[in-house]
Amino acid sequence: MPELPEVETIARGVHERVRGRRIVQVWFASHPQPFKTPAAHQARQLEGRPIVAVHRTGKHIVCELGAALGAPSGKQSGKNAGAQWIVHLGMTGRLLVTTPDAPVAPHTHARLGLSGGLELRFVDPRRFGRLDFRDLGRKAGFSAPGAEPLAIGSAEFAALFHGRRLSIKAALLNQSLLAGVGNIYADESLFRAGIRPHKSCGRLTRAELERLRVALNEVLQAAIRLGGSSVSDYVDAEGMRGFFQLEHCVYQRTGLPCRVCQTLVRRIVVTGRGTHYCPKCQR
DNA sequence: CATTTCACCTGGTGGC
DNA sequence: TGCCACCAGGTGAAAT
Numbered sequence: 386m387p388e389l390p391e392v393e394t395i396a397r398g399v400h401e402r403v404r405g406r407r408i409v410q411v412w413f414a415s416h417p418q419p420f421k422t423p424a425a426h427q428a429r430q431l432e433g434r435p436i437v438a439v440h441r442t443g444k445h446i447v448c449e450l451g452a453a454l455g456a457p458s459g460k461q462s463g464k465n466a467g468a469q470w471i472v473h474l475g476m477t478g479r480l481l482v483t484t485p486d487a488p489v490a491p492h493t494h495a496r497l498g499l500s501g502g503l504e505l506r507f508v509d510p511r512r513f514g515r516l517d518f519r520d521l522g523r524k525a526g527f528s529a530p531g532a533e534p535l536a537i538g539s540a541e542f543a544a545l546f547h548g549r550r551l552s553i554k555a556a557l558l559n560q561s562l563l564a565g566v567g568n569i570y571a572d573e574s575l576f577r578a579g580i581r582p583h584k585s586c587g588r589l590t591r592a593e594l595e596r597l598r599v600a601l602n603e604v605l606q607a608a609i610r611l612g613g614s615s616v617s618d619y620v621d622a623e624g625m626r627g628f629f630q631l632e633h634c635v636y637q638r639t640g641l642p643c644r645v646c647q648t649l650v651r652r653i654v655v656t657g658r659g660t661h662y663c664p665k666c667q668r
Numbered sequence: 669c670a671t672t673t674c675a676c677c678t679g680g681t682g683g684c
Numbered sequence: 685t686g687c688c689a690c691c692a693g694g695t696g697a698a699a700t
Contacts, residue, residue: 386693444694476693477678492678511677513694551671560695568693617692618679656672658693 387474389534389565390608391619391627393441395480398622399448400439402482403499407435407454410498427518430463431470431497443529443564446472446480466522475513481506482622531564534601542598546586553589553597554582555656566601569614569636572661574601576635581667582660583653607632635661 387395411431413424433453440447448471453464472480479490483504489496495507495516507516519527532541545562546553556562557571566574575582577600580593589597608614613627616637620626630637634644639652643663653660 388694473694475677475695509677510679511693513677515695549670555671558694657674659691 386476386567386569386617387478387613387619388444388567388570389441389605390570390629391613391621392444392446392474392565393609394613394621394627395474396439396441396446399446399480399482399505402622403436403503403505404438405435406499406501406503408432408450408497409500412496412498414494422516422518427470427516430468430518430520433464434468436499437467441565442527443531443533443560444473444567445527445529446474447527448472463520463522466520468521469519469527471515471517471519471527472507473515473517475509475511475515477511477618478507478509478514479618479620480622481508481620481624529564530561531559532562534563534565534605537563537598539595539598543591543594546589546594549586551586552583552655553580553586554658554660556586557601558656558658565605568658568660569616569633570601570604570608572636573604573634576661576663576667577604579667582655582662635663637661 408431411428413428433455434450437449437451447469450468450470452466456464474480483506485498485502485504490508492510493506493508497505499505507514532545546556549556554571554575557566558568572582574597578593578597580589580597608629611627611629611632612621612625613619614629614633615626616630635650638650639661641650642648643650643666646663646665648663648665650661651664
């Protein structure tokens with residue numbers, strides 16, 4: 386499932402391959418609509434615009450778009466200002482850069498034909514993903530509600546969790562607190578910080594919170610270096626798998642010996658999510 | 669307001 | 685072999 390490192394990997398790959406190209410043709414599937422704004426409106430707005438840059442915010446991929454080719458100046462047009470195409474991959478979403486003649490995978494919901502003979506495709510079997518279009522002439526650019534885990538400082542991080550009663554695992558998954566952490570990296574960072582997943586936020590010491598911030602930062606950076614974790618069907622923009630799943634200490638290692646102390650990894654359910662931890666290393 | 673639960677989806681898996 | 689209940693989990697709406 387795509388979390389921060391996977392989304393970062395995809396955004397970088399897409400950026401490398403499509404930056405500077407223009408959207409010349411847009412096809413959206415008609416029946417299933419995993420779209421925040423109506424498909425027809427998105428398709429109409431996307432066509433003719435250049436892709437200026439692609440980057441990540443939280444778990445969202447943001448494609449920065451320029452004005453449409455030949456759009457008349459003046460407020461009426463709507464295509465003369467910059468815009469954003471925002472992609473959320475949900476659980477099983479893929480954003481792929483292909484050649485136009487590449488076989489179209491099942492559950493392909495969007496195809497953007499680009500200048501220079503490439504296509505940007507959104508594929509999502511379970512349709513948990515979301516596509517959104519934002520006209521920057523009408524509203525501000527997209528920003529994730531939560532803080533950026535790779536940039537946040539000690540005091541701000543501690544303040545996010547201070548005085549809360551819910552478990553630290555549930556808090557890590559709350560995107561309006563921290564943007565980009567999902568089930569894999571919540572479990573892995575709690576292991577590296579030596580903290581029990583169901584421990585209440587309010588009971589964490591300042592030292593534990595700082596250990597968690599550093600552990601989260603390290604695990605996310607390491608995962609980005611390895612192209613993310615391919616635990617189900619995650620692949621990057623070129624269809625390549627990541628390798629960080631080989632470095633997992635607890636996630637999906639139920640019943641296997643802890644890499645540090647050999648105690649068997651345990652699985653519990655916290656707020657409805659499968660949660661993995663070492664009962665000896667994590668207190 | 670804070671927190672928890674549930675529906676949304678489909679593919680893969682295990683039991684019978 | 686086939687069928688089916690069940691699980692995976694990111695998100696947002698509904699419930700508590």
